[in-house]
Amino acid sequence: SHPLDLRLPTPGCFADPERAGLDADAVFDGMTEHLFFTLGKLAPTASNHDLYMALSYAVRDRLMTRYLASLEAIRARPHKTVAYLSAEFLIGPQLNSNLLNLGISKDIAEQALRRFRIESLDQILEVEEEPGLGNGGLGRLAACYMESLASLQVPAIGYGIRYEFGIFNQLIRDGWQVEVTDKWLKGGWPWELPQPEEACFVGFGGRTESYTDGKGNYRSRWIPSEHAIGIPHDVPVLGYRVNTCNRLRLWRADATESFDFYAFNIGDYYGAVEEKVGSETLSKVLYPNDGTDEGRRLRLKQQHFFVSCSLQDMLRSLGNRGIPIEEFPNHWTVQLNDTHPAIAVAELMRLLIDEHYLDWDTAWDITTRSVAYTNHTLLPEALEKWDLTRFRSLLPRHLELIYEINRRFLQQVRLRYPGNDAIQRKLSIIDEDGGKAVRMANLATIAAHHVNGVAALHSDLLKRQLMPEFAEIWPEKFTNVTNGVTPRRWVALANPALSRLLDEHVGPEWITNMELLTKLEERQHDTAFLEQWGATKLSVKRKLAGYIHRQTGVLVDPSSLFDVQVKRIHEYKRQHLNALQVITHYLRIKNGQAEGMAPRTVIFGGKAAPGYYMAKLIIRFINGIAETINADPDMEGRLRVVFLPDYNVKLAEQIYPASDLSEQVSTAGKEASGTGNMKFAMNGALTIGTLDGANVEIRERVGPENFFLFGKTETEIMELQTNGYRPRQIVETLPELAEALRLIGLGHFSNGDGELFRPLLDNLTGFDPFFVLADFADYLRAQDEVNQAWTNRKQWNRMSLLNTARTGFFSSDRSIQDYCQTIWKAEPFPVEITCDVP
Numbered sequence: 001s002h003p004l005d006l007r008l009p010t011p012g013c014f015a016d017p018e019r020a021g022l023d024a025d026a027v028f029d030g031m032t033e034h035l036f037f038t039l040g041k042l043a044p045t046a047s048n049h050d051l052y053m054a055l056s057y058a059v060r061d062r063l064m065t066r067y068l069a070s071l072e073a074i075r076a077r078p079h080k081t082v083a084y085l086s087a088e089f090l091i092g093p094q095l096n097s098n099l100l101n102l103g104i105s106k107d108i109a110e111q112a113l114r115r116f117r118i119e120s121l122d123q124i125l126e127v128e129e130e131p132g133l134g135n136g137g138l139g140r141l142a143a144c145y146m147e148s149l150a151s152l153q154v155p156a157i158g159y160g161i162r163y164e165f166g167i168f169n170q171l172i173r174d175g176w177q178v179e180v181t182d183k184w185l186k187g188g189w190p191w192e193l194p195q196p197e198e199a200c201f202v203g204f205g206g207r208t209e210s211y212t213d214g215k216g217n218y219r220s221r222w223i224p225s226e227h228a229i230g231i232p233h234d235v236p237v238l239g240y241r242v243n244t245c246n247r248l249r250l251w252r253a254d255a256t257e258s259f260d261f262y263a264f265n266i267g268d269y270y271g272a273v274e275e276k277v278g279s280e281t282l283s284k285v286l287y288p289n290d291g292t293d294e295g296r297r298l299r300l301k302q303q304h305f306f307v308s309c310s311l312q313d314m315l316r317s318l319g320n321r322g323i324p325i326e327e328f329p330n331h332w333t334v335q336l337n338d339t340h341p342a343i344a345v346a347e348l349m350r351l352l353i354d355e356h357y358l359d360w361d362t363a364w365d366i367t368t369r370s371v372a373y374t375n376h377t378l379l380p381e382a383l384e385k386w387d388l389t390r391f392r393s394l395l396p397r398h399l400e401l402i403y404e405i406n407r408r409f410l411q412q413v414r415l416r417y418p419g420n421d422a423i424q425r426k427l428s429i430i431d432e433d434g435g436k437a438v439r440m441a442n443l444a445t446i447a448a449h450h451v452n453g454v455a456a457l458h459s460d461l462l463k464r465q466l467m468p469e470f471a472e473i474w475p476e477k478f479t480n481v482t483n484g485v486t487p488r489r490w491v492a493l494a495n496p497a498l499s500r501l502l503d504e505h506v507g508p509e510w511i512t513n514m515e516l517l518t519k520l521e522e523r524q525h526d527t528a529f530l531e532q533w534g535a536t537k538l539s540v541k542r543k544l545a546g547y548i549h550r551q552t553g554v555l556v557d558p559s560s561l562f563d564v565q566v567k568r569i570h571e572y573k574r575q576h577l578n579a580l581q582v583i584t585h586y587l588r589i590k591n592g593q594a595e596g597m598a599p600r601t602v603i604f605g606g607k608a609a610p611g612y613y614m615a616k617l618i619i620r621f622i623n624g625i626a627e628t629i630n631a632d633p634d635m636e637g638r639l640r641v642v643f644l645p646d647y648n649v650k651l652a653e654q655i656y657p658a659s660d661l662s663e664q665v666s667t668a669g670k671e672a673s674g675t676g677n678m679k680f681a682m683n684g685a686l687t688i689g690t691l692d693g694a695n696v697e698i699r700e701r702v703g704p705e706n707f708f709l710f711g712k713t714e715t716e717i718m719e720l721q722t723n724g725y726r727p728r729q730i731v732e733t734l735p736e737l738a739e740a741l742r743l744i745g746l747g748h749f750s751n752g753d754g755e756l757f758r759p760l761l762d763n764l765t766g767f768d769p770f771f772v773l774a775d776f777a778d779y780l781r782a783q784d785e786v787n788q789a790w791t792n793r794k795q796w797n798r799m800s801l802l803n804t805a806r807t808g809f810f811s812s813d814r815s816i817q818d819y820c821q822t823i824w825k826a827e828p829f830p831v832e833i834t835c836d837v838p
């Protein structure tokens with residue numbers, strides 16, 4: 001047994017890891033102290049969760065010097081800081097990533113853990129709850145960007161919402177998705193630092209009035225009817241092996257007071273309680289929609305809440321440092337992650353004009369020099385529009401400001417296109433067709449100094465299809481920054497086996513310079529190395545096979561081809577296209593036409609928005625197919641289908657490294673970028689995909705011979721749409737498809753219930769809005785190619801190696817460098833720490 005040792009840890013810099021408190025003894029000491037003092041536990045009775053908490057606190061202690069030094073560096077020598085505004089930050093588990101970025105190896109952590117009788121770090125990582133503060137790609141992108149900003153030593157702050165309940169947990173019951181509340185805070189979350197003294201007030205509702213100020217100026221003021229308080233909860237974001245530790249500032253809403261005493265005195269007790277409850281529910285729950293706008297009033301309230309707090313915080317920090325407000329654009333560059341924070345345009349104008357008494361032109365100049373906007377989707381159902389009446393009732397002053405912004409802008413449009421009423425109607429912030437509404441994308445585009453799409457194709461379509469008139473007025477405003485993902489989480493942490501191989505053959509610098517991976521190409525004909533490459537993949541697949549068995553009871557063969565589609569369930573992402581292909585595969589085996597078909601394990605994962613009926617039916621469909629196929633003795637050793645429940649960051653970290661084939665099969669023109677596609681390719685999976693989003697660039701980089709392309713192009717899809725598309729005719733020409741649809745209609749995958757999947761069948765054979773059937777034959781052809789390639793394993797391993805070697809471009813470090821150079825004009829600012837300062 002080990003006696004308690006109460007020495008304080010000495011966090012420091014990397015020059016001297018011993019003194020920096022990053023060795024096993026120091027980690028053990030830190031854990032011991034936190035177990036005793038912070039958690040009130042004795043080591044012999046500590047649970048794995050206690051030890052997780054203790055290790056997390058010990059690790060967090062070791063971030064503090066860097067975190068405080070980073071904040072102090074900016075205060076002492078102001079540098080331009082990136083403010084990344086996002087309604088979602090899907091940051092994933094924190095412990096392992098902080099260990100990695102600090103430089104506490106798994107071995108050191110395990111030396112410390114063994115003294116608590118824990119053999120492996122994984123046992124402790126397993127109990128960590130991840131904060132699901134995002135839906136999918138958009139939220140995860142924000143998290144990768146925060147990590148890369150810190151690793152590149154760029155001063156940055158992420159601003160968002162600390163939802164009490166994140167994205168729901170998904171259960172599968174009788175093949176259906178069941179949603180369960182995500183109580184991620186229940187065990188205590190050790191990674192946040194609440195800062196109640198930096199709280200901000202936010203108003204809602206009420207009315208505006210005009211008045212004349214002391215200088216005889218005509219002004220407006222807002223008298224809100226309701227308030228909320230935002231309490232910052234800060235999460236340190238450490239860069240990889242650097243001193244920069246930025247801050248993710250998440251706002252939690254609190255009621256302004258425990259009682260409205262006036263209402264209380266006049267006897268309206270319930271009215272008083274209502275305000276309290278109303279403001280407390282503001283940050284209660286994340287809306288579980290991925291790329292669909294529901295126009296809910298509470299969501300607009302959430303948006304205004306976190307945006308207002310964040311802008312007030314930025315202005316206050318200038319004030320604290322004695323920097324004049326006119327300098328705002330030199331100190332802050334404000335990035336709007338989609339239109340969710342677009343109310344920032346009006347709120348910044350309001351703060352500058354109403355609360356800091358600037359004139360319109362100065363305020364507009366400051367706003368437009370600070371704000372930039374990233375568009376993440378072209379889908380019309382995702383473009384946020386707020387009903388005008390509702391908007392006015394919640395944000396009356398903002399609506400006045402938006403009218404004035406619009407009036408001035410439309411005047412410019414009028415001068416440029418005299419008499420062109422159609423253009424004015426299209427560009428106006430106010431939608432006048434049907435019920436009047438505020439179009440947030442137009443507001444963001446008019447104010448932003450840059451508007452960017454998230455992949456080359458998407459940015460091009462944004463300019464040519466969604467906003468051609470804006471692009472004509474401001475050609476220089478529109479630009480592209482192709483998305484990226486952080487190699488720390490998605491390669492180093494998720495795939496230690498591959499990382500060791502890369503360290504050995506490329507050198508450990510790949511982790512901050514992914515372009516170095518091209519060095520792997522030297523090995524592409526080295527038989528022994530290719531075998532090692534394949535063996536590494538197999539070892540990771542064994543781990544996933546174990547997980548699949550534990551979770552679903554299905555036994556899968558690790559040497560079979562792991563064919564994977566994990567992402568939110570959406571019709572445009574076409575999980576049903578993949579499912580139909582599985583049925584064809586099944587039928588070929590059944591009909592004795594499967595000679596030469598390699599054993600496959602088809603893996604699906606993803607959540608459906610709770611109100612998205614068709615997506616939920618697709619989940620039921622996949623589970624129905626899985627049940628039928630996995631129970632059929634003829635399929636034994638040949639075909640397995642798995643739906644892994646509750647796809648999240650933690651599960652993703654297990655899946656990407658264990659995949660052979662990455663399914664990226666969206667209808668061309670619909671997926672803005674995709675980022676899972678990048679994680680797969682980096683980890684050596686080959687892609688079967690359409691020319692959509694970043695698939696286009698992935699294919700260009702890995703080489704067309706190392707990518708299984710199929711499907712209609714965006715242009716061809718558009719042509720089909722205009723010339724009239726008849727899916728039923730396609731069925732008539734494709735017997736395998738007809739047979740698959742017939743079986744579904746007979747209830748073959750639903751225990752004889754022929755009605756269950758009727759809506760799906762009707763959708764596909766009626767309108768087929770996402771052109772599933774139009775791409776089906778070509779998809780089968782590409783799947784046959786996959787099968788062919790897989791049978792020559794050496795060749796496959798070579799293609800896999802080239803995918804890893806050539807996807808360095810998709811590191812979020814590259815994306816962030818792009819943003820810094822073309823949009824933010826922000827630069828690295830290394831933080832120095834002297835070792836002897838505790």
Ligand code: GL7
Binds near residue numbers: 141376483672
């Ligand atoms: C998304 C896109 O759908 C996705 O293709 C993209 O990779 C991601 C990040 O840029 O943004 N847009 C969107 O509204 N959601 C996305 O995930 C929800």
